[in-house]
Amino acid sequence: MGIPKRRLVQVIAGVGMALGIIASASTPALANGPTAYASGGAGWAWYEEYGDYWHIRDTKADGHSAVVQWRISSGREGDDWDNNGADNGTTVINRNYPEEDTVQYRACWGEWGSQYIEISSCSAWVTTQA
DSSP states (O other): OOOOHHHHHHHHHHHHHHHHHHHHHHSOOOOBOOOEEOGGGOEEEEEETTTTEEEEEEOOOSSOEEEEEEEETTSOEEEEEEOSOTTSOOEEEEOOOOTTOEEEEEEEEEETTTTEEEGGGOOOOEEEEO
């Protein structure tokens, strides 16, 4: 006689939901730090925990570059730049930090050639996990 159509739909829906739960349980969480904004709309930066990626974007055609200053709890620090001009895409830079480290960063603008950073343009420090 067969399975009634309504029951078949319920079984298929149940299997689909179960597979969705299994798939989401096996997918690593992608944690992103908050976006930090340089003053005057000059640019922004954020940190992607999964893979230790910096996303930096210059958003103002003012002759300056966007830069993220970062420091981690194990003692390393540095600057990463978007020096390809305003609104020419996001610069993505990969780093490798110890998993247990705390990451702090702020977005600023500066001069790529001399590596000068205008500290008064910097956002407040943002804190997240590596």
